[in-house]
Amino acid sequence: MEVKSSGYESFKQVYKEVFPVIMRVAYHVTYNMDASEDICQEAFIRFFDRGLIFPSIDEAKYWLIRVTKNLSINYVKRKGREKVAVDKIKKQPLPAAKTGEETVIGNETCEMVRQAIQLLPEKLRAVLVLKEYSDLNYKEIANILNITESNVKVRVHRAKLQLEKLLNQEGVHVS
Amino acid sequence: MCLDDQVLSTYIDGELAEPWKTQVEEHLLHCSICKSRYKQLKDLGNDIKAARLREEEFTVQRERIWQYLEKNCVAIVKERFIEKRFSFKAPVFVAAAAALVIFFAASIYFTANSRGNEIPEIPVASGQVEKETPNSSIVTVRTTDSAPAAMSLQDLTIEEILQLLDNRGFEVDLRLKSVEPLTVALPVIDSPEEVPEEVPEDSVQVEVYYDQDGNELLAEEVLLAEVLYDADGNIIPEKTGAENTSEENPAAP
Numbered sequence: 001m002e003v004k005s006s007g008y009e010s011f012k013q014v015y016k017e018v019f020p021v022i023m024r025v026a027y028h029v030t031y032n033m034d035a036s037e038d039i040c041q042e043a044f045i046r047f048f049d050r051g052l053i054f055p056s057i058d059e060a061k062y063w064l065i066r067v068t069k070n071l072s073i074n075y076v077k078r079k080g081r082e083k084v085a086v087d088k089i090k091k092q093p094l095p096a097a098k099t100g101e102e103t104v105i106g107n108e109t110c111e112m113v114r115q116a117i118q119l120l121p122e123k124l125r126a127v128l129v130l131k132e133y134s135d136l137n138y139k140e141i142a143n144i145l146n147i148t149e150s151n152v153k154v155r156v157h158r159a160k161l162q163l164e165k166l167l168n169q170e171g172v173h174v175s
Numbered sequence: 176m177c178l179d180d181q182v183l184s185t186y187i188d189g190e191l192a193e194p195w196k197t198q199v200e201e202h203l204l205h206c207s208i209c210k211s212r213y214k215q216l217k218d219l220g221n222d223i224k225a226a227r228l229r230e231e232e233f234t235v236q237r238e239r240i241w242q243y244l245e246k247n248c249v250a251i252v253k254e255r256f257i258e259k260r261f262s263f264k265a266p267v268f269v270a271a272a273a274a275l276v277i278f279f280a281a282s283i284y285f286t287a288n289s290r291g292n293e294i295p296e297i298p299v300a301s302g303q304v305e306k307e308t309p310n311s312s313i314v315t316v317r318t319t320d321s322a323p324a325a326m327s328l329q330d331l332t333i334e335e336i337l338q339l340l341d342n343r344g345f346e347v348d349l350r351l352k353s354v355e356p357l358t359v360a361l362p363v364i365d366s367p368e369e370v371p372e373e374v375p376e377d378s379v380q381v382e383v384y385y386d387q388d389g390n391e392l393l394a395e396e397v398l399l400a401e402v403l404y405d406a407d408g409n410i411i412p413e414k415t416g417a418e419n420t421s422e423e424n425p426a427a428p
Contacts, residue, residue, distance in 0.1 A: 011248060019237055020230065027228045037236045041243060048248050113226035131188065132223050138190050157184040164219050 003060045006051040015044060018061045022068045024133040029072035029125060030079075031118050039071045065134060066144050069126055076122065116166040120159055127152060128159035178202055178209045183216055384411065 004010045022043060026036035043064055054060040117125060130141045131152075138152045145152070178199060185191045186199050203210050331339075340347050384392045385404045392400060403411040 015241060023233045023236065024228045037240060041240045044244055109222055110226045113222055133227050153185055153190065156188065157181050160184060160219060163223065
């Protein structure tokens, strides 16, 4: 099905299906909800304004993910230059209200993982985010990042190893 | 030979192709070390996935961004649609302007023409003179709103209408159309000026007398003269009864 990015109906459908992915990419790269919101809005505005025609909704999704990833990386770099990137993690969304000790522990682990991902180098972070939070396979990630599949495979593994190391340092028991 | 971390990671990601996938699965059944490492990596993967931003965490942003986009993008779509529909190239604009000019010119022309044919309204009842009297020689008389309700043109005779027009300073030229003469073709009087010209000709012809040599006589000479002649040199027998006895002239000699 052909997707016209400036067509109202196509645009609406793409937004409905792709927004969660875009939002997750922006958030897990920046870990800032306000920045993520701005980045997502900007990505969709660019998508609409370009008036592009995609052969499928997946191609439109790859385009949006690529733009969002770049915007997010740029944001992180800018923030890194301002030397406030790591310290400003206070804008994280409040976890959904749940009851029970298990979920509390779960939330703690969640926060640990999120903080650990922020410490990953940009290249590893982008690949890991796309692999774990965008439901994309190696081939799709390779296509979006314009790298080889084996490169994706290696980067994903390296990212996991670094995360494991970081989480063990912070005393989180990964069980 | 135990499994490499990279291979395990790829296997966990579900990206390991056959036949290596089956080989890994078989190895994990027998190797406790690799199985333990596999479990560690699998748990790590689960923890990472658990940190995923949940739907309920961005519901507000999702709605807010959509509202912004819908407001702006729908407006843009409509704007573009209008531009597409109503934006014309320069020649079309020129043609439109030309059409407009022609329209106005035509309207002015027809308005002027209708003014020319406009019939001065003569209020029958009041009898006031219309100031907007055209130079046209044709005038139509009709009743107006200013006339009393009981009054209509049919209440007036043609003589009254002619009198009315005469009182208002109109030069009346009454013509009858589609009227054919029964026997003799009478000369059609085109203008009232022709009528007074004919009248003096008849009267002057009777008054003039001539002497024997054909010279025109003055009034005093006519009284003194014994014999009078007409223009053709014929003798007029009696100078005082010229008009009445002119028919006897040929019988006298």
